[in-house]
Amino acid sequence: MPPSSFDVVIIGAGAAGLMCAIEAGKRGRRVAVIDHSKKTAEKIRISGGGRCNFTNIHTAPECFLSQNPHFCKSALSRYTPQDFIALIRKHKIAYHEKKLGQLFCDDSAQQIIDMLLHECRAAGVVIHMDTSVTRVDHHTKNGGTGGLYRLETSRGLYEAEALVIATGGLSIPKIGATKFGYDIARQFGLRIVPTRAGLVPLTFSDDILARCKDLSGVSVEASVRFQKTRFAEGMLFTHRGLSGPSILQISSYWREGAEISVNLADGVDALAVLKDRQKSTPAQDILTIVSDIIPRRLAVMVLESLTIHGKIAELSTKSIERVAAAINDWAVKPAGTEGYRTAEVTIGGVDTADLSSQTMESKTQKNLYFIGEVVDVTGHLGGFNFQWAWASGYAAGQVV
Numbered sequence: 001m002p003p004s005s006f007d008v009v010i011i012g013a014g015a016a017g018l019m020c021a022i023e024a025g026k027r028g029r030r031v032a033v034i035d036h037s038k039k040t041a042e043k044i045r046i047s048g049g050g051r052c053n054f055t056n057i058h059t060a061p062e063c064f065l066s067q068n069p070h071f072c073k074s075a076l077s078r079y080t081p082q083d084f085i086a087l088i089r090k091h092k093i094a095y096h097e098k099k100l101g102q103l104f105c106d107d108s109a110q111q112i113i114d115m116l117l118h119e120c121r122a123a124g125v126v127i128h129m130d131t132s133v134t135r136v137d138h139h140t141k142n143g144g145t146g147g148l149y150r151l152e153t154s155r156g157l158y159e160a161e162a163l164v165i166a167t168g169g170l171s172i173p174k175i176g177a178t179k180f181g182y183d184i185a186r187q188f189g190l191r192i193v194p195t196r197a198g199l200v201p202l203t204f205s206d207d208i209l210a211r212c213k214d215l216s217g218v219s220v221e222a223s224v225r226f227q228k229t230r231f232a233e234g235m236l237f238t239h240r241g242l243s244g245p246s247i248l249q250i251s252s253y254w255r256e257g258a259e260i261s262v263n264l265a266d267g268v269d270a271l272a273v274l275k276d277r278q279k280s281t282p283a284q285d286i287l288t289i290v291s292d293i294i295p296r297r298l299a300v301m302v303l304e305s306l307t308i309h310g311k312i313a314e315l316s317t318k319s320i321e322r323v324a325a326a327i328n329d330w331a332v333k334p335a336g337t338e339g340y341r342t343a344e345v346t347i348g349g350v351d352t353a354d355l356s357s358q359t360m361e362s363k364t365q366k367n368l369y370f371i372g373e374v375v376d377v378t379g380h381l382g383g384f385n386f387q388w389a390w391a392s393g394y395a396a397g398q399v400v
Contacts, residue, residue, distance in 0.1 A: 003157035006032045006126070008400045009149065010164040011180070013040040013127060015389035016372025017166030018116040023397025025123025032160070033125060034153060036132040041113045042175040043168065047386070052109030054088070055081040055390070056383035058101035064388065065252055065378045067193055071352040072377050072388065075360070079394035081387055091115045100233075102382045131155045136163070136184055138365070149367070162367040162400040166393065169346025169373040170195060177340070181374035182349070188365040191351040193376040197343035198252040201243035202260075202334040211305055212237060218295050223263040224250045232266050237298075241334060248381050251337055252347055262330040264302075265293050271324035274312070278320065282313030286323065293327060302326045345385055349376040360396040369396045 008024050010017045013035035025031045039045070044052055056063070059081050061073045085103070088095060093115060094106035105111050120127060132154045140147035149163040167181035182192050204212065215237035222235035224246040233245035242262075250260060270293055277289045289312055290299040303309060306326060308319050315323075340346070350370045354363055360375070362368040371392040379385040 001156055003150065003159040004032065006030045006158065006160045008032070008162045008164060009034065009151060009158050009160040010166055011035070011133060011151075011184075012164075012166030012168060012372070012374075013037070013129065014043055014166060014168055014372065015041060015116075015386055016393040017164065018120060019390050019393030020164055020166060020369075020371055020397040020400065021125045021127075022116065022119045022123050023394055024400045025120065025125045027398070029400065031123070031125045032158060033120070033127045034131040034133065034151075034155070034158070035127075035129050036178075037176045038130050040117065040127065040129060043172065044113050044116075044386075045109050046172075046175065047109055048104050050109055051104045051107070052112045053098075053102050053104050053383040053386065054095075054112055055084050055103050055387045056101045057081050057097070057103065059384055059387045063380045063384045065198075065347060066352055066376050068352045068376075071355075071357045072391075074357040075391040075395040076387070079391040083394075084387070084390050087115065087119075088112075091118070100382055128155055133180070136187065138163075138188070138368075146366070162369065164369040164371060164396055164400060165350075165374055166371050167374055169349060170340045171197065171343040171346050171373075173340060177346075181370065185350045185354075185370065185374075188362065188368055190354040190362055190365070190370075193348040193351050195346050195348035197337050197340050198347040198378050199248045199344035199381050200251045200337045200339065200342055201238060201241060202247055202251055202254070203241040203336050203338060205333075205335040208332065208335075209241070211301060214297055215301060218297050219244060220264055220294060220298065221266050222246050223266040225261040225263075226250050226254045226258065229253045232263075235262070240338065245381055248344065252345075252378060252380070254334065256336060257333075259331050259333045262332060263328050264298065264330055265327050268293055268328075270327040271321060274320045274324055278312045278315070282311065284312055286310060286312050286315060290323065290327070302330075344381070345378050346373055347378050349374050349378075352376050358395065359399045360392055361399070367400075369400060371396050 007029040008031045010033045093111045135152040151158040165181045216239045219236045223232040231246045231249035236244035360369045372389045
């Protein structure tokens with residue numbers, strides 16, 4: 001059979017791939033999207049508790065990690081949260097701001113998927129799911145710089161002038177994440193920034209777990225710091241370690257073997273409270289007082305770890321200072337993370353030094369593009385990674 005011929009083939013039917021397909025199709029390009037999964041955009045479907053945190057109105061370059069922090073600026077400035085909101089409104093999808101600029105669908109993440117598929121159909125985009133790619137080659141014409149990409153797939157051969165890799169990273173393998181995009185990048189000479197799990201729960205060693213065994217399910221409004229980076233949001237103790245927004249955020253910065261500092265009562269000066277209570281209620285037990293600052297189960301763990309107990313009047317200034325430090329500056333060394341299994345994103349990826357920030361095209365391989373999570377650009381928690389998908393897909397879609 002002759003190959004299926006297109007102007008553009010996009011591998012990956014997720015957020016970035018579909019956005020790129022829509023924009024290229026609107027320009028009159030013949031576009032095919034292929035994906036090895038059976039369903040389109042699974043990561044959109046499961047995001048935001050099924051309601052899809054589709055963008056963040058506070059999107060800015062400083063909300064992203066990359067070896068080149070400037071790389072994301074061009075794409076983000078040309079396709080903004082307001083641009084995606086306009087698309088949402090065009091399709092009459094009701095949404096709300098939850099907190100910190102995070103926008104969610106009122107109803108279901110499926111609305112976002114249906115919207116993207118509708119836009120693809122309107123732009124004449126062909127989508128082939130359940131199609132695995134076994135080989136990718138590039139054939140030049142008469143030794144020139146042009147040529148065609150030829151893809152061998154489970155559905156047969158595809159040929160296209162331009163190839164876009166939108167295959168995502170390694171996070172959540174149960175919905176189909178693979179290293180395919182990195183393999184293609186290496187095949188064509190692009191470098192890969194080492195990858196690791198990001199926006200992921202942290203795990204404890206056995207000795208810390210033993211101390212925290214009764215804390216699973218306890219949550220606090222915490223401030224978590226690693227080196228100069230700090231996030232103040234909810235934190236949750238789990239049967240493996242720590243989770244919650246503040247922990248997921250700091251996990252993208254944390255490095256194995258290092259400590260993090262946790263303020264278990266963000267906004268409360270524990271030392272001031274304890275000194276005041278020593279004067280005003282000297283006969284009160286220290287556990288009762290600390291339980292007024294943090295949840296009782298957590299107070300028990302803190303005081304047991306310090307072997308401090310009794311009436312507050314009987315405690316030395318040094319003991320009170322130790323209790324306050326354990327509340328406002330708990331230094332803990334995680335054993336690791338839960339890994340890609342539960343990670344929301346992948347840190348690292350295709351080196352931005354090898355890509356054009358304007359178009360997402362490889363600097364050395366003509367008409368080869370990388371967009372979305374496969375690139376070394378990773379957003380904070382709260383809709384930023386979707387905005388990068390929309391923006392990078394839009395950027396490539398204008399030129400492929």
